[in-house]
Amino acid sequence: MLAAGALVWREHGGGLQVLLVERTQHRDFSLPKGKLDPGETLPECAAREIEEETGLRIALGAPLGQSEYRLPDGRDKVVYYWQAKVDEAAVSAAPFSPNDEILALEWLPLADAKRRCTYEHDVAIIERFEQRVAAGHAETFPIIALRHAKAADPYRWEGSDASRTLTERGERQARLVAGGIAAFAPERIVTSDAVRCVQTVEPLRRLLGVDPKVTAAISQEPHEQPGTDPRDEIERRIAKAVRKRRGTVLCSHAPIIPEIVTAVVHAADAAETERTHRASMLHTAEFTVLHVSAGEEPALVALETHGAPEG
Known part of the structure; x- marks a missing residue:
């Protein structure tokens, strides 16, 4: 039980x-x-x-x-x-x-x-x-890395990759994980501008009453373009959230989630470990909560990963 x-x-x-x-x-x-x-x-x-x-x-x-x-x-x-x-x-x-x-x-x-x-x-x-x-870690705030829910098959989709929508399974996943994310009461939602990410955070938007910030900065397409490296922008955004002690959800894609997790680790002056690496390898609709101390100096207090319930 x-x-x-x-x-x-x-x-x-x-x-x-x-x-x-x-x-x-x-x-x-x-x-x-x-x-x-x-x-x-x-x-x-x-x-x-x-x-x-x-x-x-x-x-x-x-x-x-x-x-x-x-x-x-x-x-x-x-x-x-x-x-x-x-x-x-x-x-x-x-x-x-x-x-x-x-x-x-x-x-x-x-x-x-x-x-x-x-x-x-x-x-x-x-x-x-x-x-x-x-240890001075009684109070914490969450930085939550969320991978979008199940989307349409990219090999059968006729439009651009960014226009792919969630499947019925994906829509259900998004509904099921929203309550778990909301339990940590994040103040801000940031999402990739890909349709599947925007759709994934919609149930969370309704629960929290927080309109998401839609941005290409954490989308997959800029990372795939030769000669571009958006990691500095991700590091900057995460550092700002940590500096302001602001609970934040970031909904993105499998290749980008590790960069988000790494940016939180760096902002919290923590070490990258096998555990933080595993926490960044998310399946669809899984989310990792990185708990950062709200004390005088930021510190990574704990992390945990959850996904959509079965059944």
Whole structure:
């Protein structure tokens, strides 16, 4: 069984507090989480479950790993967690009343939260977050590299390559990944001017209410022209997004995605590794989230890759 949740935290009284939930039936204290629904990405599940259980609408930060344990009925359960900051206004505005699932919400300092947790796997997640806090990486922002969804066969398409449209499968992929990307609440969408890329971000545009910036700077065609090297422009755009601490989605093509990922690595003063290389090798409608520290100096805190759910 797959599930997802978040370590929701806030600044309060000069310190940090973590949100625990007391479950109605079990009367235990744990981090909020819930089961993955069909057709849902794990990030989307985490954001949805937090809102359903606590009333809080969150933006996911960097991932905190996963917990694996066996349920009383013998099934294995894997829960994926992210850190997520909320402000006092969001907490005050969040509607909550005890229900059949959650009896109470409790905000506690980190040390108290670890003592209150019923399960050691929740304590381990809080301890990972403590390490992030100590490193100055409690707050992050996302740079998201998205490969366009499945498009028409280029060998059968009669128009230009840039005019190729999404297939029915591609349109479905675009709808399915939009919720997962939106869970990280990016502020800006930048897309290649190829039709298939513009169509891929359309469901995301509707979810976020953010109009995309359409540009040839991250399209495939300029890179294929002899004597041109648009990598400097990509590096410049990414460096600006990192400098402004602006969560950004960039929708592009298979040959361009590695350049986007590399530009984020450079802007965050990180090292290129086998992991960053793998994170740039995306299939259609897959996206890699690079979490950059919003602290004084940018740093690559974590990265993760997701795609359209099957079925």
